[in-house]
Amino acid sequence: MYQNKIVLVSCCAPCSCGAIEQLRRECADFIVLFFNPNIYPRDEYQKRLSEQIKFCESVGVKYHVGDYDHDKWLRDVAGLESEPERGLRCSACFRHRFRYAEKFARDNGYNAIASVLGVSRHKNQAQVDAAAADVLVDIKYLPVKWDASTGQYDFYRQNYCGCEFSRL
Numbered sequence: 327m328y329q330n331k332i333v334l335v336s337c338c339a340p341c342s343c344g345a346i347e348q349l350r351r352e353c354a355d356f357i358v359l360f361f362n363p364n365i366y367p368r369d370e371y372q373k374r375l376s377e378q379i380k381f382c383e384s385v386g387v388k389y390h391v392g393d394y395d396h397d398k399w400l401r402d403v404a405g406l407e408s409e410p411e412r413g414l415r416c417s418a419c420f421r422h423r424f425r426y427a428e429k430f431a432r433d434n435g436y437n438a439i440a441s442v443l444g445v446s447r448h449k450n451q452a453q454v455d456a457a458a459a460d461v462l463v464d465i466k467y468l469p470v471k472w473d474a475s476t477g478q479y480d481f482y483r484q485n486y487c488g489c490e491f492s493r494l
C-alpha cells in the first residue's frame with residue numbers, strides 16, 4: 327500500500343487505466359491530473375480529455391483538468407521541433423508537464439507524483455524519470471512500473487503521441 331497522497335500525471339485513458347486500477351487497490355488518496363497542452367490539434371485534445379474523464383467517472387476516481395495553453399508549450403520546446411520522438415523535445419515536454427504537476431501537488435496537499443508518461447511502447451521510461459528528477463524540487467517522485475492494462479476497455483486510441491511534430 328502507498329502511504330503517499332499521489333498525483334498521477336496522465337496523458338490519456340488507455341495509458342492510465344492500468345495505473346488507475348492499481349492505485350485504486352493500493353493507495354487511499356490519489357488524483358488523476360490531465361495536463362496535456364502538448365496535444366494538437368484542439369479537437370484531438372478534447373477526444374483524449376473526454377475519454378479520460380469518462381473512465382475516471384466510471385470507476386469513481388478523482389481527477390483534475392489542467393490548463394490547455396498550447397502556445398506556451400510551443401515556447402517551451404522552441405528550437406526542438408525537428409527532434410525525433412524520445413529526443414530532446416520529449417524531455418522538454420515531460421519537464422513542462424512535471425513542473426505543472428508539482429505546483430498542483432503543492433497547492434492541493436499532495437506529497438508525491440507518479441506518471442504514466444512512459445507507459446506507451448513508443449516512450450522511454452528512463453527518459454521520463456530523468457525529466458521528473460530534473461524539475462521536481464519538494465514533491466517526491468515515484469518511478470513506478472505499472473501493471474499492464476487489462477485491455478478490457480473500449481477506448482478511443484490515438485495513433486500518434488500528441489504534438490504536431492509527432493503526427494504521422
Ligand code: SF4
Pocket residue numbers: 364365411412415416417419420487488489490491492
Ligand atoms: S512526441 Fe509526445 S512526448 Fe514528445 S514532445 Fe511530442 S507530445 Fe511531447
